[in-house]
Amino acid sequence: MIDTPQKERHTLSIIVDNEAGVLARVIGLFAGRGYNIEHLTVAPVDIAGHESRITVVTIGTPKIIEQIKAQLDRLVPIHRVGDLTDEGPSVERELALIKVSGDKEQRLEALRVAEAFRAKRVDSTANSFVFEVTGKTEKIKAFIELMDDLGLVEVVRTGVAALHRGKKIL
Amino acid sequence: MSSKAKSGAAILIKSLEDLGVEVIFGYPGGAVLPIYDELHNHKKIKHILVRHEQAAVHAAEGYARSTGKPGVVLVTSGPGATNAVTGLTDAMLDSIPLVCLSGQVPVQLIGTDAFQEADTVGITRHCTKHNYLIKKADDISKVIHEAFHVATTGRPGPVVVDIPKDVQIFESEKLHKGPIVHRSYRPASKGDDDAIKQAVELLATAKKPIFYTGGGVINSGPKASKLLRKLVQLTGAPITSTLMGLGAYPASDPLYLGMLGMHGTYEANHAMHDCDVMVCIGARFDDRITGRIDAFSPNSKKIHVDIDRSSINKIIHVDVPVVGDVAHVLEVFLKMWKKGRHKLDAPALAQWWDEINHRKTRNCLAYKKNDDVIMPQYAVERLQTLTKGKDVYFTTEVGQHQMWAAQYLEFEEPNRWMTSGGLGTMGYGFPAALGAQVAHPKALVIDVAGEASIQMNIQELSTVMQYNLPVKIFIMNNEYMGMVRQWQELNHEGRYSNSYTASLPDFVKLAESYGATGFMVDHPDALDATITKMIETPGPVIVDCRVEKLANCFPMIPSGAAHNEMILPDEEELKEFEGGAALV
Numbered sequence: 213m214i215d216t217p218q219k220e221r222h223t224l225s226i227i228v229d230n231e232a233g234v235l236a237r238v239i240g241l242f243a244g245r246g247y248n249i250e251h252l253t254v255a256p257v258d259i260a261g262h263e264s265r266i267t268v269v270t271i272g273t274p275k276i277i278e279q280i281k282a283q284l285d286r287l288v289p290i291h292r293v294g295d296l297t298d299e300g301p302s303v304e305r306e307l308a309l310i311k312v313s314g315d316k317e318q319r320l321e322a323l324r325v326a327e328a329f330r331a332k333r334v335d336s337t338a339n340s341f342v343f344e345v346t347g348k349t350e351k352i353k354a355f356i357e358l359m360d361d362l363g364l365v366e367v368v369r370t371g372v373a374a375l376h377r378g379k380k381i382l
Numbered sequence: 383m384s385s386k387a388k389s390g391a392a393i394l395i396k397s398l399e400d401l402g403v404e405v406i407f408g409y410p411g412g413a414v415l416p417i418y419d420e421l422h423n424h425k426k427i428k429h430i431l432v433r434h435e436q437a438a439v440h441a442a443e444g445y446a447r448s449t450g451k452p453g454v455v456l457v458t459s460g461p462g463a464t465n466a467v468t469g470l471t472d473a474m475l476d477s478i479p480l481v482c483l484s485g486q487v488p489v490q491l492i493g494t495d496a497f498q499e500a501d502t503v504g505i506t507r508h509c510t511k512h513n514y515l516i517k518k519a520d521d522i523s524k525v526i527h528e529a530f531h532v533a534t535t536g537r538p539g540p541v542v543v544d545i546p547k548d549v550q551i552f553e554s555e556k557l558h559k560g561p562i563v564h565r566s567y568r569p570a571s572k573g574d575d576d577a578i579k580q581a582v583e584l585l586a587t588a589k590k591p592i593f594y595t596g597g598g599v600i601n602s603g604p605k606a607s608k609l610l611r612k613l614v615q616l617t618g619a620p621i622t623s624t625l626m627g628l629g630a631y632p633a634s635d636p637l638y639l640g641m642l643g644m645h646g647t648y649e650a651n652h653a654m655h656d657c658d659v660m661v662c663i664g665a666r667f668d669d670r671i672t673g674r675i676d677a678f679s680p681n682s683k684k685i686h687v688d689i690d691r692s693s694i695n696k697i698i699h700v701d702v703p704v705v706g707d708v709a710h711v712l713e714v715f716l717k718m719w720k721k722g723r724h725k726l727d728a729p730a731l732a733q734w735w736d737e738i739n740h741r742k743t744r745n746c747l748a749y750k751k752n753d754d755v756i757m758p759q760y761a762v763e764r765l766q767t768l769t770k771g772k773d774v775y776f777t778t779e780v781g782q783h784q785m786w787a788a789q790y791l792e793f794e795e796p797n798r799w800m801t802s803g804g805l806g807t808m809g810y811g812f813p814a815a816l817g818a819q820v821a822h823p824k825a826l827v828i829d830v831a832g833e834a835s836i837q838m839n840i841q842e843l844s845t846v847m848q849y850n851l852p853v854k855i856f857i858m859n860n861e862y863m864g865m866v867r868q869w870q871e872l873n874h875e876g877r878y879s880n881s882y883t884a885s886l887p888d889f890v891k892l893a894e895s896y897g898a899t900g901f902m903v904d905h906p907d908a909l910d911a912t913i914t915k916m917i918e919t920p921g922p923v924i925v926d927c928r929v930e931k932l933a934n935c936f937p938m939i940p941s942g943a944a945h946n947e948m949i950l951p952d953e954e955e956l957k958e959f960e961g962g963a964a965l966v
């Protein structure tokens with residue numbers, strides 16, 4: 213009998229050389245080998261701009277997660293691969309911009325909900341708001357769900373950014 | 383520019399010289415003309431002009447595999463680069479060190495769909511270990527040095543360096559000297575002592591051990607093969623090899639069980655199934671080896687030595703992984719084994735050998751002899767006998783003939799056998815033989831071919847004539863894509879859809895039209911004389927050896943079956959495998 217192990221959600225942090233095509237290598241590896249990408253963020257993280265940090269949230273069985281890490285490690289321009297889910301405790305944050313365009317009552321309710329979520333109003337017109345909300349993915353999801361009834365018209369999310377808690381670094 | 387400044391093309395060639403490159407396999411075109419200009423009458427670097435870029439890559443593979451040195455390829459932009467893709471993928475899957483230089487349109491034209499522009503770096507990203515697009519002449523030398531470093535260290539593989547034409551013309555003074563200190567690339571080399579210790583202790587407990595070794599032993603170099611021999615002989619345990627690993631351990635040694643896997647021997651596959659400790663060295667549990675995964679060697683503890691961490695636990699869970707270079711790991715392993723005064727349990731080992739020897743009596747490579755028709759197995763047996771003791775290299779194409787060659791040829795040394803294992807590329811064997819012959823001009827180099835495969839790179843007859851490369855092509859002509867036909871017989875009720883190779887050329891005349899020699903043989907009585915003539919005739923020779931058309935290659939583990947569910951030759955009637963049409 214083959215047991216079918218549970219799939220897990222893992223947040224991987226990858227430090228790469230900031231050279232042309234490096235993101236394509238990482239994404240191509242996921243696409244080519246059929247791995248899942250739930251979230252992806254990438255930007256240079258050192259002052260000189262030589263290194264970028266890619267955060268990928270992926271879902272797979274423990275065996276697949278191990279494979280993903282080993283395969284990433286094999287790419288030539290990759291410096292380090294960390295598994296923030298395995299290497300315990302970490303902070304994860306996401307930022308979203310959410311546009312609503314509701315009637316008068318919906319507008320009032322939207323403002324109330326935004327306040328409860330500590331979302332910032334970053335743009336307002338006579339018939340629309342844009343809110344900026346940060347937090348864990350679940351919080352962002354909950355906020356978007358509530359806004360759905362209140363005239364939600366457009367959403368953009370950055371995807372997850374994550375760091376180890378405490379002194380530990382990647 | 384100062385007097386020290388040189389063109390990018392000149393810097394490129396100087397860097398290749400500094401790296402010890404002696405041969406380039408290539409084909410010119412607009413985007414590489416400045417490089418070809420530098421190669422014109424070059425004193426140290428010989429350029430072999432192939433007739434198709436795919437062949438250039440396979441030739442470089444043959445050169446690399448037979449010498450242990452990296453192969454070098456030069457192609458033009460666009461179609462030159464895309465023609466090289468099959469070869470690059472082949473080298474990727476078989477871990478062959480190569481550097482492929484490609485021309486590109488000038489930097490300013492990249493992305494404009496310029497004439498003969500292809501996104502070479504994009505296209506080859508998945509079929510190379512790494513690739514580069516050079517944008518400044520100043521970067522050329524460093525990138526070339528880095529490309530060779532990446533191609534040859536860790537798990538070897540192909541590296542592409544794409545060089546726009548203007549960069550080849552621009553001038554620079556920068557020549558890289560000294561070793562490469564890479565910012566992020568850190569290939570594994572030494573195995574972890576604790577892991578090796580665990581492996582030693584596990585092997586010491588074995589009652590039914592087996593060594594299962596692969597191409598990684600050969601890639602690791604001759605020292606790895608020597609150490610493997612020592613270790614296996616010290617323990618007295620049986621050893622089997624993958625297709626890619628043939629020759630790492632001498633075939634004539636009594637501890638050797640022959641090849642394992644889909645067309646491996648009955649004794650090797652059963653020993654893999656029944657063993658209690660498996661020592662996998664430089665092999666990767668490929669599906670042609672494991673058969674049905676959930677039935678693969680169910681009762682064994684497994685040690686896996688591999689330089690590539692991603693090979694570990696990719697397919698089969700192992701108990702003791704050791705990430706490192708085979709030669710280093712074996713050296714430490716041997717030391718620890720001796721120091722700990724380990725010995726395998728002698729009575730248990732004797733019993734294990736009894737089991738194995740009993741399986742050997744099944745004589746799984748036996749085939750029906752025929753006095754009138756050349757049996758393909760017989761043809762390979764005669765090739766083996768008549769080349770024994772010679773300085774000989776064998777390559778193959780892909781199909782039944784490849785498996786028969788693997789089963790009936792006997793390799794005593796590494797680097798003597800070149801075949802397309804991972805990708806299974808028809809058309810590999812002839813150009814690979816050409817490359818091996820360039821590296822070993824005096825040796826006997828034989829491509830064991832099928833009549834279908836050989837037509838995929840037959841144009842290289844022109845190349846071997848031009849450079850006086852006396853490659854011998856031994857075509858086992860069964861008038862079928864035999865391996866396809868065999869699967870159709872087994873899995874598709876004998877509907878031979880498009881597997882008959884109709885309208886074959888007259889191979890003798892074909893050889894002659896290029897100025898080479900051709901022989902046809904269709905009777906067993908004439909076979910030996912023909913093989914001898916082939917060996918003794920100077921220059922390239924084609925032998926059109928007409929063999930039994932409907933012979934099947936056995937033993938066989940049908941795709942999706944387990945190691946102990948092999949079809950043996952005399953059970954051929956049982957043809958239809960219950961699993962039905964196979965998936966892979």
Ligand SMILES: Cc1ncc(C[n+]2csc(CCOP(=O)(O)OP(=O)(O)O)c2C)c(N)n1
Pocket residue numbers: 779780781782783784806807808809831832833834835836858860862863864865866
């Ligand atoms: C480039 C390529 N195309 C298709 C295949 C699929 N294939 C595998 S073996 C084979 C038949 C080979 O025929 P031949 O060269 O005559 O060898 P035989 O099996 O008859 O010995 C084919 C078509 C392949 N391996 N490579």
Ligand SMILES: [Mg+2]
Pocket residue numbers: 781832833834858859860861862863864
């Ligand atoms: Mg054939």
